[in-house]
Amino acid sequence: MNDSKVSRVTIRPRKRLFIGLLSLVAVLIVVTAGLALWVPSGGLLSLHPLLPIILTSVVVILTVLLMGGLLLLILTLLTGRDLFFSQTLRQIVIRYLFPAIIAFGRLLGIRRDTLQQSFIALNNQLVQAKKLRVPASRTLLLLPHCIQLFDCDIRITGEVDKCRRCGRCAVNELTGLAAARGIDIAVASGGTLARKIIVERRPQLIIAVACERDLTSGIRDAYPLPVIGVLNQRPHGPCINTRVVLAELEATLDEYLL
Numbered sequence: 001m002n003d004s005k006v007s008r009v010t011i012r013p014r015k016r017l018f019i020g021l022l023s024l025v026a027v028l029i030v031v032t033a034g035l036a037l038w039v040p041s042g043g044l045l046s047l048h049p050l051l052p053i054i055l056t057s058v059v060v061i062l063t064v065l066l067m068g069g070l071l072l073l074i075l076t077l078l079t080g081r082d083l084f085f086s087q088t089l090r091q092i093v094i095r096y097l098f099p100a101i102i103a104f105g106r107l108l109g110i111r112r113d114t115l116q117q118s119f120i121a122l123n124n125q126l127v128q129a130k131k132l133r134v135p136a137s138r139t140l141l142l143l144p145h146c147i148q149l150f151d152c153d154i155r156i157t158g159e160v161d162k163c164r165r166c167g168r169c170a171v172n173e174l175t176g177l178a179a180a181r182g183i184d185i186a187v188a189s190g191g192t193l194a195r196k197i198i199v200e201r202r203p204q205l206i207i208a209v210a211c212e213r214d215l216t217s218g219i220r221d222a223y224p225l226p227v228i229g230v231l232n233q234r235p236h237g238p239c240i241n242t243r244v245v246l247a248e249l250e251a252t253l254d255e256y257l258l
């Protein structure tokens, strides 16, 4: 393995950040709902005597569901086990809570990259809790086009087989890894091509390498398919001659392949 092409340094994002913000948002929702209920309660009573009771019941049920979901999410992350409704929890976080958490985090002055790293770590752990075991042939290693050497004459986007494996970039090691493990591999230049590749190849598990922004949108786009996000490294700046920690990919394959 050539260390100049494949990095050994791994980023360790903090999923606790996302959980903390999630908890804050949940508390805010409950407090806002309580205030909204309390302020006009006199007026509601004059409309119908049962209205305050009905609305209080709705707020209490929503609060119990919200706090129960949050507790379940935290327990799933702490124990690393697939407790009840983990798929539903992942759906709620990915589909509905993500935009609110990002907006809230930005309001608090937290960098978007940091928030996205935390979201990716959280997603990975929720997938990990499912303890999936997938045949190699149904596993897709999805790479960003910027992992290819910028000066390479060959365009391997959508056709990794065209790589001549000259060893000047990480695609050499990654195609070797895919061949050795019997997994599918593809390079995509963006979300549209990535979606097309996924529809055509129908993987059961995707191991996606990309930057924070692309991984976040990819994880959300591919749902409900399980995606393990692996952050790339950008020693030359964004979108050019990026790298990936090969050992991290190997460890992920060890964990998920049958």
Ligand code: SF4
Pocket: 148, 149, 152, 153, 154, 156, 163, 164, 165, 166, 167, 168, 169, 170, 171, 172
């Ligand atoms: S390893 Fe493949 S993609 Fe990378 S520079 Fe060589 S031919 Fe191009």
